[in-house]
Amino acid sequence: MLKGLIGRKIGMTQIFDEKGVAYAVTLIEAGPCFVTQVRLPEKEGYSAVQLGYGESNPKRLTQGQVGHLKANELPPLRFLREFRAKDHGLKVGDKVSVSDAFAVGERVDVVGISKGKGFAGGVKRYHFHGMNATHGTSDRNRAPGSRGSGTTPGRVYKGARGAGHMGVDRVTAQNIKVVMVDPERNLIAINGAVPGGKGSLVMIKESRKQ
Amino acid sequence: MADLIKAVEAQDNENIPQLAAGDTVSVHVKIKEGDRERIQEFKGLVIRLRNSGNNASVTVRRMASNGIGVERTFLLRSPRVDKIVVERHGKVRRAQLYYMRSRTGKSARIKERFS
Structure with a gap:
């Protein structure tokens, strides 16, 4: 079976297991997803499954998307994402729900788009230490200090860390545990935090690091 | 989305009455x-309440021997909390009674509130 789903982050809470241990969890409304395409080594050169999630008004989709979905008599799905998988036994039009894909206790990776932080300084963006709070420092408490050498080379190397745009990156939270699966509400609870804001799109995959 | 969070959270424990800062309570945990389960009581003063769904908690302070204060925080929806018994309501003007930490003896008394 395919270990992968597309979902929407709901928010965080705390849930208890039967022993009374509390887990901080992120709730994700995952699936149900439709298989919109199966990629084959003979045709595309690799094996993968394309899943679709989120029914929407067909007017909001591009004509390319509408045609792709209509060819297989699928509903208008807003989000299409690909998951690498071999021997999944799925065909186009199949429905994948949470309980099919994941079970309690499994380890997963969750991919999301991190929250935007705007133009951020080096202290926030790269954990620079900043400067002294006292000993005569004035107005330079969060300054980066030197970014390079002196007369040779006489410039700052490309890629040197510094202030700049932070967030809105694709981030993967790796190897985190599934604490609860609720097939009725299509919910999955994952131990700890997950990148992105509430309501943002996330991909749940099988962990690469188990 | 808030409804989905609520649907997953545990129900309120029916054996926990309405609590307030200043109450003297006995918490049965x-x-x-091993394989035996027993109930332990922790009796003291409620110095803080937090209401937040499954994260709701209460901090109870009691004086142990030698005048050393002991505080325990209980998650109100935890299955480990069996019940809470309110023994006395206190008359207090604050929501958080952190000032009780610096008080001992006579000054650590709280007047009873009758309702």
């Missing part, structure tokens, strides 16, 4: 020793 289930404790597992």
Whole structure:
């Protein structure tokens, strides 16, 4: 079976297991997803499954998307994402729900788009230490200090860390545990935090690091 | 989305009455020793309440021997909390009674509130 789903982050809470241990969890409304395409080594050169999630008004989709979905008599799905998988036994039009894909206790990776932080300084963006709070420092408490050498080379190397745009990156939270699966509400609870804001799109995959 | 979070969270424990800062309570906690389960009581003053769904908690302070204060925080929806009994309502003007930490003896008394 395919270990992968597309979902929407709901928010965080705390849930208890039967022993009374509390887990901080992120709730994700995952699936149900439709298989919109199966990629084959003979045709595309690799094996993968394309899943679709989120029914929407067909007017909001591009004509390319509408045609792709209509060819297989699928509903208008807003989000299409690909998951690498071999021997999944799925065909186009199949429905994948949470309980099919994941079970309690499994380890997963969750991919999301991190929250935007705007133009951020080096202290926030790269954990620079900043400067002294006292000993005569004035107005330079969060300054980066030197970014390079002196007369040779006489410039700052490309890629040197510094202030700049932070967030809105694709981030993967790796190897985190599934604490609860609720097939009725299509919910999955994952131990700890997950990148992105509430309501943002996330991909749940099988962990690469188990 | 808030409804989905609520649907997953545990129900309110029916054996926990309405609590308020300043109450003297006795918290009955289930404790597992090997395969035997017993109930331990923790009696003291409620110095803080937090209401937040499954994260709701209460901090109870009591004086142990030698005048050393002991505080325990209980998650109100935890299955380990069996019940809470309110023994006395206190008359207090604050929501958080952190000032009780610096008080001992006579000054650590709280007047009873009758309702």
